[in-house]
Amino acid sequence: MNDSILDTAGAFILREGRLLEQRLFATLFQAEPATGVVDSLRGYQNSDGGFGHGLEPDKRCPDSLPIDVEIAFQTLTAAGCPPAERMVSRACDWLAAVSAPDGAVPLAFPVMEAYPRAVHWSDWTYAPGLNPTAGLAGLLHRMGADHPWLTRATDWCWAALEKGFPDDAHAMSETLVFLEHVPDRDRAERVAERVGEWLPKLNHYRADPADPAYGLTPLHLAPTPDSRWRRLFADDLIEGHLDRLAGDQRPDGGWPITWEPPGAASTLEYRGIETLRALRVLTAYGRG
Known part of the structure; x- marks a missing residue:
């Protein structure tokens, strides 16, 4: 450059x-x-182990939210950091505490409604889904993490993908992170064979x-x-x-x-x- x-x-x-x-x-x-x-x-990690304080800047909520945990994991991998084990394990403990019993998490929680936020941060972000569960799981696999929540989340992602791909480009992006780094490479490659034909169908692509x-x-x-x-x-x-x-x-x-x-x-x-x-x-x- x-x-x-x-x-x-x-x-x-x-x-x-x-x-x-x-x-x-x-x-x-x-x-x-x-x-x-x-x-x-x-400075963005809370005492509960999650991340908040507007790490994702479109909402100014100081409380821990899954999207902010994902931004933290993305930043660590971008910097090529050796796994900050305590930082990551505390975040995984928090994910385990707030996830559904099957391991899935949403992007956010209603607590953010008390703070300034962009209009697209609304109640649709409260539904657990591949966005962000697949991205979080994929990043943790990339970092070589080992945590009970990751096992549950990985199983949930596989079950969700057996039902089909998402219809939104953001969720597909999260899915691709999962498929690129999940350890079961044979299964990931079989699913990945269908990605190309699905891309033109995605919203926001x-x-x-x-x-x-x-x-x-x-x-x-x-x-x-x-x-x-x-x-x-x-x-x-x-x-x-x-x-x-x-x-x-x-x-x-x-x-x-x-x-x-x-x-x-x-x-x-x-x-x-x-x-x-x-x-x-x-x-x-x-x-x-």
Whole structure:
């Protein structure tokens, strides 16, 4: 990647982003140790073991929510942290305490209604589902975790997938994390054979690089060229989305978002997250 994109994006993260994204940027692009990322995450972990405090910035709820636990796990894996065993095991204990008996968890709980939140954070997020259960389980498998909740959640995900794929791109993205990292590789590969034909049916899947609407693109599902899911997409489609992603950088150095957060702070925080995501994708694909 050329220095101008990296420098201007890094300056945006330093100027407008959270400490967490600043430390993750330093780890990914400036060879700083990942301990700074772990230390930054500690401020978001509650005494019950879960994560909250708007770690996912679209709701400002300080209480622990499964979506915030997932963001914590995503951050740890992005930084290449060796498993922070106590941090992760405490979060798994919390997931076990709040999950349904079968292990499934929802994205959020009604406690968030007492705090500012984006309009899409509503009662639909209270239903347990593959989003986020499959993503949480997949990330824990990727980290090599071992916990009774993970066993229950994995069994639940397999049972849910036996009934069919989800109809939303976000839930499919979570499913792909699960299928990429779950230990039963033969079973995962059998299920994965059907993913490609299902993608065009998904809500919120944005296949056309020129489409300005909100949605997940092939680059969300295959963020690196060595991703398990890169083979699902034609080369020209990936190149078109890379062109679009590079062209979306704003004059202030950051990337925009296509939804309405609950406030100015949330907007800047999410722009920092999206800017770091764009840098990671463009770097992985060698674009500059």
